[in-house]
Amino acid sequence: MVQPPKRPLLSTEETLVLELKNKATQAQAFEVLVNTYKERLYWHIRRIVLNHDDTDDVLQNTFIKVYRSIDGFKGESKLYSWMYRIATNESLTFLKQKSKKSGISNEELQETMIENLQSDVYFEGDEIQLKLQKALNTLPEKQKLVFNMKYFQEMKYEEISEVLETSVGGLKASYHLAVKKIESYLTDSD
Amino acid sequence: MKKNHKNKFKTPEGYFEGFNERLFQHLEEEHSIPSIIPKADGFNVPEGYFDSVYGAVVKKVQEKPVKVISLKTYRPFYYAAAVLAILLALRLGWDQNQEINFEDLASADIEAYLEDSDLGLSSYEIAEVVNLEDISLADMTEKSFEDETILEYLDENVEDLDDLDLNYEELE
Numbered sequence: 189m190v191q192p193p194k195r196p197l198l199s200t201e202e203t204l205v206l207e208l209k210n211k212a213t214q215a216q217a218f219e220v221l222v223n224t225y226k227e228r229l230y231w232h233i234r235r236i237v238l239n240h241d242d243t244d245d246v247l248q249n250t251f252i253k254v255y256r257s258i259d260g261f262k263g264e265s266k267l268y269s270w271m272y273r274i275a276t277n278e279s280l281t282f283l284k285q286k287s288k289k290s291g292i293s294n295e296e297l298q299e300t301m302i303e304n305l306q307s308d309v310y311f312e313g314d315e316i317q318l319k320l321q322k323a324l325n326t327l328p329e330k331q332k333l334v335f336n337m338k339y340f341q342e343m344k345y346e347e348i349s350e351v352l353e354t355s356v357g358g359l360k361a362s363y364h365l366a367v368k369k370i371e372s373y374l375t376d377s378d
Numbered sequence: 379m380k381k382n383h384k385n386k387f388k389t390p391e392g393y394f395e396g397f398n399e400r401l402f403q404h405l406e407e408e409h410s411i412p413s414i415i416p417k418a419d420g421f422n423v424p425e426g427y428f429d430s431v432y433g434a435v436v437k438k439v440q441e442k443p444v445k446v447i448s449l450k451t452y453r454p455f456y457y458a459a460a461v462l463a464i465l466l467a468l469r470l471g472w473d474q475n476q477e478i479n480f481e482d483l484a485s486a487d488i489e490a491y492l493e494d495s496d497l498g499l500s501s502y503e504i505a506e507v508v509n510l511e512d513i514s515l516a517d518m519t520e521k522s523f524e525d526e527t528i529l530e531y532l533d534e535n536v537e538d539l540d541d542l543d544l545n546y547e548e549l550e
Contacts, residue, residue, distance in 0.1 A: 205458055218436075219432055220429060222432045222435055223432060226428055226431045226432070227428055230423070230428070230431075231421075234421055235419070235421075238421075240421075240423060240424070240427075244427075244434075247431065247531060248431075248434055248435050248438055251431075251435045251440055252435065252438055253544065255435075255439055270549050310421065310422050310423060310424065311420055311421060311422070312421075312422055313418075313419065313420020313421070314420070316416050317416055317418070317419055317420035318420075320415065320416055320419060321419075339415070340419055357402070359397060360402050360405060364405045367413065367415070370415055371413060374414050375414065
């Protein structure tokens with residue numbers, strides 16, 4: 189008997205996307221999506237906006253945007269990299285709006301955010317961790333993102349490459365530069 | 379061994395083919411040396427925060443649109459305002475042929491609108507709707523730059539050549 193050709197099995201992520209697009213399964217799939225990615229996206233956002241309450245707002249907005257735009261997700265990139273891109277854009281837009289509302293430049297806002305860390309109840313860092321934030325603040329935006337994603341979130345270069353749409357070679361060079369600059373800042377300011 | 383006919387120097391066989399791999403291996407070995415960068419960044423979250431995320435998101439998703447207040451009670455004022463507007467228009471000799479077009483807006487007004495309102499578009503989203511093929515550098519600036527000035531700027535300000543998104547096939 190001739191067997192019908194086997195259909196390729198859908199990955200968990202592809203199944204989740206299909207369920208999110210189907211009205212009957214959407215609610216349950218959305219719960220799975222939020223519970224799967226909430227921690228990873230939280231830490232990604234937190235390292236950009238620094239403050240817990242702001243991170244909570246941006247995280248919720250990220251998931252709402254994902255929920256409302258899932259029909260337009262064509263699967264050309266992976267779901268997680270698409271969500272990370274939304275989270276990155278939401279975080280950077282949030283900081284831009286915040287600096288505009290306060291009437292200060294983005295650089296001044298970053299400096300104020302780092303100063304505020306000292307009185308933040310959800311920041312338990314000591315002097316070296318504060319210095320690290322100051323060192324990160326001297327990096328160009330992309331190098332800062334690459335460093336945080338590689339060093340603290342321990343993402344693979346291939347994953348970061350999908351999120352930031354940059355070649356793996358370029359990312360390795362960016363990361364190396366970031367490490368060198370941070371080490372030099374930490375050593376020089378001792 | 380490969381020969382370079384221009385300067386007579388030679389490189390070992392396969393030197394350039396394996397260069398990138400050797401460079402990145404060297405960088406990774408360097409990073410495996412214990413660094414002075416702390417392993418933790420000191421951030422923490424309130425107790426039980428992650429358990430509350432899904433509920434908070436769903437609540438926001440399901441938020442009903444703002445209630446619309448009926449304008450019915452203001453109807454008499456609208457009639458009065460309409461009559462006043464007609465009388466004023468007649469008195470001022472309103473030229474009905476005069477239409478306001480997009481061209482009538484001053485560039486400064488359009489720039490101020492774009493600057494002040496947050497369009498919520500990322501650079502990727504803008505790139506999707508703007509046809510870059512029809513735009514040259516001269517359209518974006520009032521001054522024209524010498525090639526040398528542009529190269530000098532790129533040399534000083536670009537750390538990652540990937541940011542330029544160069545199409546090497548076109549440059550060949």
